[in-house]
Amino acid sequence: MGALKPGLYAITDERLTPDAELVSAVAAALAGGATLVQYRDKRSSSATRHRQASELNTLCRQAGVPLLINDDPELAARVGAAGVHLGQEDGSLQAAREQLGPDAIIGITCHHRLDLAWTARDNGADYLAFGRFYHSGTKPGAPPAEPSVLTEARELGLPITAIGGITIDNAEPLILAGADLLAVVGGLFDGGPEQVEYRARDFGRLFARHHPTFFQSV
Numbered sequence: 001m002g003a004l005k006p007g008l009y010a011i012t013d014e015r016l017t018p019d020a021e022l023v024s025a026v027a028a029a030l031a032g033g034a035t036l037v038q039y040r041d042k043r044s045s046s047a048t049r050h051r052q053a054s055e056l057n058t059l060c061r062q063a064g065v066p067l068l069i070n071d072d073p074e075l076a077a078r079v080g081a082a083g084v085h086l087g088q089e090d091g092s093l094q095a096a097r098e099q100l101g102p103d104a105i106i107g108i109t110c111h112h113r114l115d116l117a118w119t120a121r122d123n124g125a126d127y128l129a130f131g132r133f134y135h136s137g138t139k140p141g142a143p144p145a146e147p148s149v150l151t152e153a154r155e156l157g158l159p160i161t162a163i164g165g166i167t168i169d170n171a172e173p174l175i176l177a178g179a180d181l182l183a184v185v186g187g188l189f190d191g192g193p194e195q196v197e198y199r200a201r202d203f204g205r206l207f208a209r210h211h212p213t214f215f216q217s218v
């Protein structure tokens with residue numbers, strides 16, 4: 001998987017990881033073994049987003065875990081983040097690649113559609129994200145997907161991310177179907193700060209049991 005390691009992909013949320021708790025919550029996710037982090041904040045001012053992204057970038061660099069910025073290649077470039085996650089409405093992958101360079105990690109939302117995945121691969125995506133697999137309180141309107149798309153997507157030869165309503169109790173079928181990364185907001189952060197590290201460790205144990213190449217580092 002190159003710079004990407006299989007495992008828990010922790011995604012922040014301005015309601016569940018508010019400013020005062022953001023850094024400690026992500027630090028707990030990293031201590032519990034998260035292998036990828038995404039800074040996702042749809043509401044805060046650009047100054048706040050810049051400060052928070054910088055703080056998370058320092059933290060993630062110290063942990064040796066890539067930080068991706070949701071939606072915003074410019075912010076990723078400004079803070080020196082490892083890359084971006086782009087949805088289908090978030091601007092072109094090629095433009096982000098030009099801005100961030102060949103080593104940046106660029107992930108693309110593919111919903112439940114393999115045609116979008118092939119296009120993303122042709123355009124140089126580093127991972128493909130499918131979802132939502134379960135009801136999501138974070139993004140209830142995201143289009144639904146079936147786990148079989150994860151299996152079908154294996155033939156593209158890129159790391160596969162699953163997202164949407166994932167908790168420790170419903171995650172196993174997604175790894176068994178072919179997910180390399182489980183992208184989680186509520187299932188990681190909605191139990192309060194003290195739960196985050198335990199939950200992250202539980203996801204790690206699930207990967208250790210079911211993912212062919214997962215390496216337990218914590």
Ligand SMILES: Cc1ncc(COP(=O)(O)OP(=O)(O)O)c(N)n1
Nearest residue numbers: 070085086087088109129161163183
């Ligand atoms: C890992 C991952 N997968 C999917 C998404 C969703 O991206 P997008 O469709 O652009 O929606 P928003 O997150 O921008 O609301 C994601 N962020 N991360």
Ligand SMILES: Cc1nc(C(=O)O)sc1CCOP(=O)(O)O
Nearest residue numbers: 131132136138139142165185186
């Ligand atoms: C940001 C996002 N994108 C989705 C998609 O299906 O593309 S689902 C989703 C929300 C993920 O949060 P939670 O783990 O709380 O459901």
Ligand SMILES: [Mg+2]
Nearest residue numbers: 071086087090
């Ligand atoms: Mg987006």
